[in-house]
Amino acid sequence: xxxxxxxxxxxxxxxxxxxxxxxxxxxxxxxxxxxxxxxxxxxxxxxxxxxxxxxxxxxxxxxxxxxxxxxxxxxxxxxxxxxxxxxxxxxxxxxxxxxxxxxxxxxxxxxxxxxxxxxxxxxxxxxxxxxxxxxxxxxxxxxxxxxxxxxxxxxxxxxxxxxxxxxxxxxxxxxxxxxxxxxxxxxxxxxxxxxxxxxxxxxxxxxxxxxxxxxxxxxxxxxxxxxxxxxxxxxxxxxxxxxxxxxxxxxxxxxxxxxxxxxxxxxxxxxxxxxxxxxxxxxxxxxxxxxxxxxxxxxxxxxxxxxxxxxxxxxxxxxxxxxxxxxxxxxxxxxxxxxxxxxxxxxxxxxxxxxxxxxxxxxxxxxxxxxxxxxxxxxxxxxxxxxxxxxxxxxxxxxxxxxxxxxxxxxxxxxxxxxxxxxxxxxxxxxxxxxxxxxxxxxxxxxxxxxxxxxxxxxxxxxxxxxxxxxxxxxxxxxxxxxxxxxxxxxxxxxxxxxxxxxxxxxxxxxxxxxxxxxxxxxxxxxxxxxxxxxxxxxxxxxxxxxxxxxxxxxxxxxxxxxxxxxx
Amino acid sequence: xxxxxxxxxxxxxxxxxxxxxxxxxxxxxxxxxxxxxxxxxxxxxxxxxxxxxxxxxxxxxxxxxxxxxxxxxxxxxxxxxxxxxxxxxxxxxxxxxxxxxxxxxxxxxxxxxxxxxxxxxxxxxxxxxxxxxxxxxxxxxxxxxxxxxxxxxxxxxxxxxxxxxxxxxxxxxxxxxxxxxxxxxxxxxxxxxxxxxxxxxxxxxxxxxxxxxxxxxxxxxxxxxxxxxxxxxxxxxxxxxxxxxxxxxxxxxxxxxxxxxxxxxxxxxxxxxxxxxxxxxxxxxxxxxxxxxxxxxxxxxxxxxxxxxxxxxxxxxxxxxxxxxxxxxxxxxxxxxxxxxxxxx
Numbered sequence: 001x002x003x004x005x006x007x008x009x010x011x012x013x014x015x016x017x018x019x020x021x022x023x024x025x026x027x028x029x030x031x032x033x034x035x036x037x038x039x040x041x042x043x044x045x046x047x048x049x050x051x052x053x054x055x056x057x058x059x060x061x062x063x064x065x066x067x068x069x070x071x072x073x074x075x076x077x078x079x080x081x082x083x084x085x086x087x088x089x090x091x092x093x094x095x096x097x098x099x100x101x102x103x104x105x106x107x108x109x110x111x112x113x114x115x116x117x118x119x120x121x122x123x124x125x126x127x128x129x130x131x132x133x134x135x136x137x138x139x140x141x142x143x144x145x146x147x148x149x150x151x152x153x154x155x156x157x158x159x160x161x162x163x164x165x166x167x168x169x170x171x172x173x174x175x176x177x178x179x180x181x182x183x184x185x186x187x188x189x190x191x192x193x194x195x196x197x198x199x200x201x202x203x204x205x206x207x208x209x210x211x212x213x214x215x216x217x218x219x220x221x222x223x224x225x226x227x228x229x230x231x232x233x234x235x236x237x238x239x240x241x242x243x244x245x246x247x248x249x250x251x252x253x254x255x256x257x258x259x260x261x262x263x264x265x266x267x268x269x270x271x272x273x274x275x276x277x278x279x280x281x282x283x284x285x286x287x288x289x290x291x292x293x294x295x296x297x298x299x300x301x302x303x304x305x306x307x308x309x310x311x312x313x314x315x316x317x318x319x320x321x322x323x324x325x326x327x328x329x330x331x332x333x334x335x336x337x338x339x340x341x342x343x344x345x346x347x348x349x350x351x352x353x354x355x356x357x358x359x360x361x362x363x364x365x366x367x368x369x370x371x372x373x374x375x376x377x378x379x380x381x382x383x384x385x386x387x388x389x390x391x392x393x394x395x396x397x398x399x400x401x402x403x404x405x406x407x408x409x410x411x412x413x414x415x416x417x418x419x420x421x422x423x424x425x426x427x428x429x430x431x432x433x434x435x436x437x438x439x440x441x442x443x444x445x446x447x448x449x450x451x452x453x454x455x456x457x458x459x460x461x462x463x464x465x466x467x468x469x470x471x472x473x474x475x476x477x478x479x480x481x482x483x484x485x486x487x488x489x490x491x492x493x494x495x496x497x498x499x500x501x502x503x504x505x506x507x508x509x510x511x512x513x514x515x516x517x518x519x520x521x522x523x524x525x526x527x528x529x530x531x532x533x534x535x536x537x538x539x540x541x542x543x544x545x546x547x548x549x550x551x552x553x554x555x556x557x558x559x560x561x562x563x564x565x566x567x568x
Numbered sequence: 569x570x571x572x573x574x575x576x577x578x579x580x581x582x583x584x585x586x587x588x589x590x591x592x593x594x595x596x597x598x599x600x601x602x603x604x605x606x607x608x609x610x611x612x613x614x615x616x617x618x619x620x621x622x623x624x625x626x627x628x629x630x631x632x633x634x635x636x637x638x639x640x641x642x643x644x645x646x647x648x649x650x651x652x653x654x655x656x657x658x659x660x661x662x663x664x665x666x667x668x669x670x671x672x673x674x675x676x677x678x679x680x681x682x683x684x685x686x687x688x689x690x691x692x693x694x695x696x697x698x699x700x701x702x703x704x705x706x707x708x709x710x711x712x713x714x715x716x717x718x719x720x721x722x723x724x725x726x727x728x729x730x731x732x733x734x735x736x737x738x739x740x741x742x743x744x745x746x747x748x749x750x751x752x753x754x755x756x757x758x759x760x761x762x763x764x765x766x767x768x769x770x771x772x773x774x775x776x777x778x779x780x781x782x783x784x785x786x787x788x789x790x791x792x793x794x795x796x797x798x799x800x801x802x803x804x805x806x807x808x809x810x811x812x813x814x815x816x817x818x819x820x821x822x823x824x825x826x827x828x829x830x831x832x833x834x835x836x837x838x839x840x841x842x843x844x845x846x847x848x849x850x851x852x853x854x855x856x857x858x859x860x861x862x863x864x865x866x867x868x869x870x871x872x873x874x875x876x877x878x879x880x881x882x883x884x885x886x887x888x889x890x891x892x893x894x895x896x897x898x899x900x901x902x903x904x905x906x907x908x909x910x911x912x913x
Contacts, residue, residue, distance in 0.1 A: 176651035177653060182617075182638040182639045183616050183639070183644060184644060184665040188637075
């Protein structure tokens with residue numbers, strides 16, 4: 001009798017914990033989804049079927065697949081040697097370089113796009129240098145608006161995923177397997193293909209699918225660096241909804257997008273987590289070693305240089321371009337000075353009025369801070385509840401978990417479209433504080449928050465709470481004395497994640513922010529797509545500030561995370 | 569066959585092997601015995617080619633192979649954790665070596681079935697190695713190492729991961745298999761019993777140096793110093809002083825003992841009194857080197873009793889005896905002069 005009562009009590013507790021997070025996901029993910037679906041099955045859809053065009057649907061899908069496949073392939077090709085580098089060798093500056101590799105992943109897409117514009121764009125350093133060096137009439141590098149720029153930015157973006165996931169598995173691979181193979185007569189190359197590669201397969205598959213998923217749903221990079229006449233699914237949804245007001249077409253694309261991401265996420269869960277068990281992977285990382293011979297030294301040197309060029313060059317281009325004036329701003333002809341300037345930064349905080357769309361950059365910065373703080377509050381609160389609900393094993397969790405995890409793979413654009421269709425009213429879009437933005441950001445941040453909190457929560461041994469209670473602490477007291485101090489660090493990490501995600505979110509925000517209520521990324525996009533040196537410079541300055549803020553966040557996370565703790 | 573010449577290796581600037589030389593003869597099973605950190609596993613890895621010495625040479629049949637990579641040496645190494653390939657079946661693990669030799673399919677299949685037959689695991693051929701018990705994994709690892717018919721078999725603590733009763737059974741299996749195959753082998757272990765049971769010859773490593781080598785009997789009968797006697801657990805060691813004026817006598821905590829051997833050139837010295845040479849009686853027997861003692865403890869170990877004795881000066885000795893005593897019994901213990909050994913520290 002007591003046991004049954006106890007079990008009922010547990011189920012009741014779990015239900016209570018689930019109530020808010022699940023309600024949130026139902027209201028802000030599933031309801032907009034239903035709206036998109038109903039759009040497709042509405043009479044409006046069929047009456048407007050003249051606007052529906054098969055090529056408008058198939059072409060973005062094919063192009064998305066193409067660019068995502070290419071991006072993933074190159075990310076893997078560059079990432080594998082780097083993963084090997086970090087998982088095997090000790091060299092000066094290793095830790096710093098590792099943190100540097102992780103910076104791009106957390107950077108907002110607009111910053112990445114701006115950084116690549118500053119490096120390889122028509123007015124980027126590379127073109128400026130080449131034109132100057134060889135006295136050319138035209139810019140030699142015409143990558144902006146091509147697939148090359150998109151792929152390059154995607155490699156830059158997702159390299160850290162491959163390095164972290166594959167590198168972590170590689171460093172834990174039992175080294176004696178390879179040694180056994182070699183002592184049985186396998187050459188190093190053969191041993192790599194027969195032993196190492198199959199052992200790394202789960203990690204490789206996991207990294208590959210995750211990178212593919214991110215490349216597949218990439219929006220800002222493609223919008224700003226790609227060719228507008230060759231849209232990906234996300235860009236096509238954006239164009240159809242906002243430029244052509246063809247909502248049924250956007251809805252159809254969204255459904256396709258959702259089906260694809262769902263498929264990729266399912267594959268990732270199925271294939272990416274298979275393990276060969278304790279025989280292949282050890283819990284401890286292998287000791288790093290010094291390079292032994294000239295080949296290894298050369299490998300380290302070349303990899304480090306490549307990494308520096310790939311990661312540091314765009315970031316440094318961005319930062320330097322924001323403090324250098326090269327062309328006259330409009331209305332300044334004949335009297336401007338080239339060289340170092342802080343003018344772009346000063347302009348950010350001055351209130352000039354130009355077009356009717358014009359809003360002071362300061363407003364955008366304040367908006368972003370407001371929304372980010374609200375996102376931290378919402379997502380961390382919901383994340384705590386969901387993590388506590390998930391930490392208890394039970395039938396309820398198995399039932400609820402898939403519903404809760406489904407939004408994880410959804411693209412921000414689909415989310416944005418659903419929100420516009422469902423919540424474009426009243427409280428959600430009020431002028432002072434449009435709640436729709438922090439809500440959308442929270443939905444996007446929630447997965448990472450749960451992924452940060454849940455392992456930490458699972459790591460608290462149950463007997464700590466039990467002994468606290470046995471020593472006379474009531475449940476609340478036990479939570480305050482045991483859970484809270486142990487959870488402070490992961491909570492702080494989760495908050496930083498949520499903050500940076502909200503600060504840099506561009507996809508959903510570009511759907512939802514009103515012209516008078518922009519955020520930093522929206523403002524950067526507006527500046528960068530308008531002509532004029534001042535606009536360009538301001539975009540660079542703002543992107544640099546955003547980059548520094550997010551970079552600081554990552555350094556903070558790297559500082560407070562425990563050694564060996566993985567974020568994916 | 570294999571010859572090591574003055575192998576030197578250090579780890580983190582600490583010397584790990586300081587000038588080790590020995591050779592392995594045809595059909596010989598050599599045991600490398602030493603405590604952890606003695607450098608025995610590193611030595612084995614150098615022989616396998618997985619590590620390189622800082623100086624010294626590894627020579628096979630007169631050819632220097634120090635820089636030859638492991639896959640060209642035709643040696644097999646069996647690891648303590650077996651390092652079975654978890655993504656391959658039992659048969660495919662065993663087939664790995666023959667495959668690398670580029671043998672035909674028929675030859676590979678024949679070698680695999682022979683190897684599995686020799687460890688009586690034919691029926692396990694298509695099982696995953698991750699489903700096997702520890703003992704079964706150990707046998708598969710041995711079969712895998714033997715299948716390519718290596719010129720030299722290297723075994724690194726092959727029984728280290730198993731519990732005691734299984735070790736006894738598998739030790740006998742390895743012993744029989746190695747003797748049947750007749751291939752030269754080096755067996756690394758920290759366990760005296762394993763080494764004594766399996767080896768034709770033993771090499772005792774301590775702090776990167778060879779302390780003693782010889783047959784099990786030689787090591788047992790004549791340890792070169794007190795450390796060897798202690799490591800091999802040969803018996804009681806007590807400090808002893810030699811009086812140059814009276815040869816054939818030695819000063820110990822027990823009193824003056826009559827010796828048969830001359831200890832003059834092993835000073836300072838330890839006296840080894842093996843438990844099995846101590847005779848005990850309830851009454852004095854007037855034998856040489858007889859001293860009264862108090863029984864502290866007496867426990868039955870199977871064939872004899874292990875008796876802990878306390879002597880007048882607080883010296884404690886362990887003795888094996890067929891008689892049973894009770895604690896606090898007063899006894900007389902005697903040591904025959906020919907059974908006492910002097911050992912340098």
